[in-house]
Amino acid sequence: MAEKTYAGKSVNVTEDGYLTNPDDWTKEVAVEIAKEEGIELNEKHLTVIEFIRDKILKGETLTIRSIGKSGIIDTKGFYDLFPGAPLKKASKIAGVAKPASCV
């Protein structure tokens, strides 16, 4: 566990940089985490991020496939917004736990 400051706010993060408390999340925090990931947040990103927050905080699990079928965005679009590892990056910016790719 480490401490970081985003948008003037001190928050706890895991060793991979995920917020340990999803309640610490604000849009301003998201913008700064995104910057670290090399992403300039726009409305489209935020729609996806809010969708992910909503689902995860309800206790659902998400996969790239389920997001691609959600109607929010298709898989290709998801990759375009969060290049490389979209679910991991989007989860980090959304302030929720690192997606567990279970065995």
Added chain:
Amino acid sequence: MKKIVILGAGTGGTIMANKLRKVLDKEEWSITIVDRDPNHYYQPGFLFIPFGIYNKYDVVKPKASFIPSGVKFIVNSINHVDAEKNVVSLANGQTLEYDFLIVATGTHIKPDETPGLTGKEWYKSIFDFYSHQGAVALQNFLKTWEGGNMVINIAEIPYKCPVAPLEFAFLADEFFVKKGIRDKVNIYFSTPLSGAFTKPKATKMLGELLKEKNINIIPDFYLERVDDENKKLISYDGREIPFDLLTIIPVNMGADWVARSSMGDDLNYIATDRYTLRSEKWENIFVLGDASNIPTSKAGSVVHFASDIVFENLMSAIEGRPLLAKFDGHSNCYIETGFGKGSLIDFNYETEPLPGTYPLPGVGPFGLLKNTRINHYGKVMFRWIYWHLLLKGKELPLESQMTMAGKEL
């Protein structure tokens, strides 16, 4: 007469039929088991078929031989389950009412989910080894293949038997070495995961083994489609891998009837309490093995360990007692690493695979996360154990709960 219906006569369903028939009074309880296939396949054996280590007939026996007398076995497809009314409808129009339902219809490959996969190259230069047919077709292909780019790809997670693609890579390396063409074959292992496996210690050990055997790993590769015209895999982020031979682990999904009955998630897995193994929605439905959405491996060993819990909790439910048995997600996998050696991992929901000894702490004979000959023999012997003891629900000298004894932190 009260009724138990078991859907699926694979590893899980067959074990449950055997366990339940032994203890439930025949005058009071009828047990019916349904499966669309009259044959039981020893699925861990599919891995060995492409390399000619096992042949076509080494892995098949009639299902009926493993189902005890006093259990009705119906060979038919499941059309639909009405979980509110407690009725199963079969493809032939027959209906089965139940007091308790055990779902054990597993997970299956769905090559049609990936565009271009089942086009003109399917079973010509693209194969799976997760079906009997695919494994046999690949065996025939490899007999005369002279080399090139062999790509192993995992299309989606989760999939059945998480270590099998790695074992396939290791055995392929050995096969090509012995054939004298290893220098003409490039082996690529492409996966949507960030490494060889999901958990850190096993990923490190297996990643090093891949490197040692000159197998190139391509991580974070999430397959969008196959271009069968130009023989290339294409990922969602536009990366391409050219292949001469593609061995694919296609998208895995639960049974189609689950979707028709609106009982599962987007991959047809049924929401299941990870500890009690009862459906989260219906009190008289238990879900055993790959058909559930519990966060552990989809693998025969899990089914075997979980069957003890389903049995105990179902008996409690029948007698109106609380469900006290708790599954810990225990999984135990032999990993063939080629040249007569093997490794072994043992883990659960909470504990990642660790080095050590199994099943006797400090003694073994098997070495956890070690690469040894005895581990390989464990895998070889297991086929006999599977047919003669495991399916019949007999006690094995293995605990269903994982233990930390014998593990090194």
